[in-house]
Amino acid sequence: MAKDGKTMKQLQSEVDTYIGQFKEGYFSPLAMLARLTEELGELAREINHHYGEKPKKSSETEKAIEEELGDLLFVVICLANSLHIDLEQAHDLVMNKFNTRDKDRWTKIDQES
Numbered sequence: 359m360a361k362d363g364k365t366m367k368q369l370q371s372e373v374d375t376y377i378g379q380f381k382e383g384y385f386s387p388l389a390m391l392a393r394l395t396e397e398l399g400e401l402a403r404e405i406n407h408h409y410g411e412k413p414k415k416s417s418e419t420e421k422a423i424e425e426e427l428g429d430l431l432f433v434v435i436c437l438a439n440s441l442h443i444d445l446e447q448a449h450d451l452v453m454n455k456f457n458t459r460d461k462d463r464w465t466k467i468d469q470e471s
Contacts, residue, residue, distance in 0.1 A: 365446070366445045366446040366449065367444075367446060369431075369435055369445075370435055370438065370439055370444075370445060373432060373435045373436060373439060374439050377436065377439070384436055384439065384440035385436070385440075387437065387440060387441060390433060390436055390437045390440065391437070393433050394430070394433045394434065394437065397426065397429045397430045397433050398430060400421070400426050400429065401423065401426040401427060401429075401430055404421055404422070404423050404426050405423060408423065
């Protein structure tokens with residue numbers, strides 16, 4: 359559990375409570391995948407404006423990368439919730455994969471004793 363933050367279970371529960379107040383509930387997985395793609399595009403656009411060669415148009419509003427990442431996280435949580443996936447378990451599976459399969463894939467930083 360994060361010292362000053364929310365756990366993944368708390369995030370998933372918070373999103374589920376929010377969505378649960380609406381008759382429509384969660385969108386279909388395909389609709390959420392489309393939404394995820396849309397949000398990823400918005401994040402890519404912001405990163406391109408901040409770190410790439412494409413400046414914003416004067417008519418475009420300023421959006422923070424943090425906000426776009428938050429939008430992306432919200433949709434990922436919605437998708438996971440709708441498919442009854444525990445994101446903490448999913449994270450553990452992926453970290454196990456990286457810590458075993460890819461443990462020697464990258465150059466490690468020398469740890470001086």
